[in-house]
Amino acid sequence: MTEHDPAAAGAVAGESAGSGVRVFLSHASADAEMARRVCAELEQAGLRCWIAPRDIRPGGDWSEEILAGIDGAGALVVLVSATSNASRQVAREIERADDRGLPLLPFRLADLEPTGRLEYFLSGRQWIDAFRPPFAARIEDLVEGLSSSGLAANAPRTPAPAAPAPDLPPDDWDRRRSSGWLRRFLEDR
Secondary structure, rough: OOOOOHHHHHHHHHOOOOOOHHHHHHHHHHHHHHHHHHHHHHOOOOOEEEEOOOOOOOOOOOHHHHHHHHHOOOOOEEEHHHHHHHOHHHHHHHHHHHHHHOOOEEEEEEOOOOOOOHHHHHHHOOEEEEEOOOEEEHHHHHHHHHHHHHOOOOOOOOOOOOOOOOOOOOOOHHHHHOHHHHHHHHHHO
């Protein structure tokens, strides 16, 4: 497996660096039409999405770009259907996202439960039943779930800035050193 630079993950996946890829849409190829619809609805609501094959660069290595898309995401939405239940690729994507600590949101396209590897990763998650009308309300539920997972629309995923060093006049350094504060500060760097 190749290593990926998380800061460059969006660029590898056809996004400009720092563009804030937010939601990775995992789906079986048989569910591509519904995946495109969900993608369009989420992006209309202000959430950026990564979806194959749209975000795979022409000539790009499919598996590397999938990995980069997941690594650059803030959450994974999986479209659960009979075909995704049987898909080894969908299971791999969910496993990778879970390993990265991403929130997993199951969006069920049919009245069925995840099985096998999908069951392992999704059984403890609250499902959204997309097959129950109205579909627009289920999209609202999905947007709400993504927002409550800590995703803010159009917010780039960046680490919190480091706390600035204290601004102490030079004569205070000696006084602070005796209290151990400076030593602990420098050891933490």
